[in-house]
Amino acid sequence: MSAAVEARGVEKRYGSLVAVADLSFAAEPGEILGVLGPNGAGKTTAIRVLTTILDPSRGSFAVAGVPHTRPAEIRRRIGVLPESAGYPEHQTGEEYLRYHARLYGRSRADAQAAAGVLLDEVGLGDRGSTLISTYSRGMRQRLGIARALVNEPQVVFLDEPTLGLDPAGQRQMLTTVRRIAGERGATVLLSTHLLAEVEETCSRVLILNRGRVAAEGTVAEVAARAAAPRAARLRISAADEERARLALAEADVTVLGAELETARLSDAFLAMTEAA
Amino acid sequence: MRVVTVQELRDLWLGGRGLVLTFAFSLLLSVVAYLVATNRGLNFLEHRETVNLLLQVAIAVGALLALLAAADTISGERERGTLESLLLTPVSRLELTVGKLLGALSLWAVAFLVSTPYVWFLARGVGLTRDALLTGAVVGTLLAVFLGSLGVLISILASSNRVSLSLSLLLLLALFVPTQLPSNAQQGWAGDLLLRANPITAGEHYVGKIVTNGRAWTADVSWLISPLVCAAVFATAALVVGARCIRLGGGARG
Numbered sequence: 274m275s276a277a278v279e280a281r282g283v284e285k286r287y288g289s290l291v292a293v294a295d296l297s298f299a300a301e302p303g304e305i306l307g308v309l310g311p312n313g314a315g316k317t318t319a320i321r322v323l324t325t326i327l328d329p330s331r332g333s334f335a336v337a338g339v340p341h342t343r344p345a346e347i348r349r350r351i352g353v354l355p356e357s358a359g360y361p362e363h364q365t366g367e368e369y370l371r372y373h374a375r376l377y378g379r380s381r382a383d384a385q386a387a388a389g390v391l392l393d394e395v396g397l398g399d400r401g402s403t404l405i406s407t408y409s410r411g412m413r414q415r416l417g418i419a420r421a422l423v424n425e426p427q428v429v430f431l432d433e434p435t436l437g438l439d440p441a442g443q444r445q446m447l448t449t450v451r452r453i454a455g456e457r458g459a460t461v462l463l464s465t466h467l468l469a470e471v472e473e474t475c476s477r478v479l480i481l482n483r484g485r486v487a488a489e490g491t492v493a494e495v496a497a498r499a500a501a502p503r504a505a506r507l508r509i510s511a512a513d514e515e516r517a518r519l520a521l522a523e524a525d526v527t528v529l530g531a532e533l534e535t536a537r538l539s540d541a542f543l544a545m546t547e548a549a
Numbered sequence: 550m551r552v553v554t555v556q557e558l559r560d561l562w563l564g565g566r567g568l569v570l571t572f573a574f575s576l577l578l579s580v581v582a583y584l585v586a587t588n589r590g591l592n593f594l595e596h597r598e599t600v601n602l603l604l605q606v607a608i609a610v611g612a613l614l615a616l617l618a619a620a621d622t623i624s625g626e627r628e629r630g631t632l633e634s635l636l637l638t639p640v641s642r643l644e645l646t647v648g649k650l651l652g653a654l655s656l657w658a659v660a661f662l663v664s665t666p667y668v669w670f671l672a673r674g675v676g677l678t679r680d681a682l683l684t685g686a687v688v689g690t691l692l693a694v695f696l697g698s699l700g701v702l703i704s705i706l707a708s709s710n711r712v713s714l715s716l717s718l719l720l721l722l723a724l725f726v727p728t729q730l731p732s733n734a735q736q737g738w739a740g741d742l743l744l745r746a747n748p749i750t751a752g753e754h755y756v757g758k759i760v761t762n763g764r765a766w767t768a769d770v771s772w773l774i775s776p777l778v779c780a781a782v783f784a785t786a787a788l789v790v791g792a793r794c795i796r797l798g799g800g801a802r803g
Binding site for chain 2: 321329357358372376420543
């Protein structure tokens with residue numbers, strides 16, 4: 274398998290409840306794949322299965338070329354920022370990163386150096402020796418990203434990294450995500466609700482609804498697919514706008530808007546998840 | 550495993566919780582030692598019995614501390630939202646459990662060290678220091694391993710930290726109930742069986758035989774069967790079965 278992440282018919286059941294059904298997709302090395310879906314769509318369950326926290330009920334997958342039957346090896350090659358991750362309040366950011374680096378088998382000196390580099394990378398260089406209990410929500414999320422990178426992963430899973438952040442924090446987080454893929458060459462699976470930002474950040478998207486894949490493709494492909502039946506578009510010159518309005522009014526045509534309407538990913542997302 | 554254990558020790562001792570519990574433990578021992586050494590009423594106790602009383606308090610409370618720390622291990626991580634990050638590392642669940650159990654047992658080790666000067670002070674007059682300390686170390690360690698493993702097991706399986714701590718304390722109280730039974734209820738084959746089967750009562754009975762009655766170590770060794778078996782069975786259960794059962798808990802849906 275050459276894909277960084279490849280899932281084939283993955284299913285996760287809790288008794289009779291199917292949380293994820295027939296999940297099949299592939300993410301290429303270095304790409305940022307947006308995983309979208311409404312609450313309860315199965316995003317977190319899918320990520321927990323792919324990160325080996327939960328066992329799949331059916332199907333198979335490989336991460337960084339390692340089959341799901343070797344979970345410990347997968348865990349060595351991935352970095353994860355779980356949804357609503359907690360942090361030990363009595364540790365400093367540096368101690369926290371150092372401990373996790375040691376859990377990946379790094380030597381004491383190496384772990385110390387890695388902690389410093391990562392803190393700088395996520396913009397916490399000056400707060401590394403401060404207790405985590407004093408960190409804001411945004412700082413904790415950035416610390417979580419740093420922890421996810423502590424083993425230099427090939428694939429990074431970020432589950433709602435922008436949850437609870439203000440717009441500036443969200444933007445900063447997405448910049449960090451782009452940097453992870455751009456500079457480190459890691460594949461990023463980004464689960465989020467921020468559709469506009471996904472359009473800017475992700476090369477491809479995977480939309481989940483009720484545990485199933487509702488759409489997959491590039492942002493433009495997915496948006497175009499659902500946006501097409503939404504409205505008819507006329508491209509006219511700006512100078513003809515007034516005349517066109519009058520002509521359409523005379524012909525009893527309802528004008529939805531005078532501006533050229535751009536297909537947006539949010540339209541596709543809502544259309545696909547509401548229709549299902 | 551060493552990394553996890555070291556971190557657990559740091560969290561427990563540098564985080565302050567271990568020091569507070571040990572301070573409370575030493576205060577309790579100070580009060581008990583003061584009372585048995587000075588109180589006229591209690592002075593009716595034979596000298597050996599005062600040593601036995603102090604040692605039994607040290608063992609019981611020391612093992613209780615290990616249980617309390619163990620009951621918070623996995624369920625505490627789960628409740629604080631830090632368990633998933635640990636499970637995502639390549640460290641095996643067995644290593645994680647062993648590290649956490651050793652961290653919890655360190656409370657007993659320190660409690661025993663704190664008890665040593667008290668035991669020495671009370672036992673020095675009757676040449677009992679060595680036997681008392683050795684018996685306390687053996688029985689206390691067996692009971693601490695048993696209760697610590699029980700606490701870890703409950704912590705793994707409990708739905709919340711509160712449930713884990715409550716259930717652990719309830720079980721501990723149930724194990725101490727036979728010590729409060731009237732002496733005639735402790736006699737006969739049923740009473741004897743109850744005392745021998747319960748690791749707490751069996752262990753404390755053995756300490757009493759050595760310290761108070763001055764019996765040889767091997768004379769009443771059958772009283773150690775229950776503490777030994779319970780320590781081995783529960784440690785195995787926690788490390789082998791329990792470690793495999795570590796889960797994030799409910800609500801694993803996206």
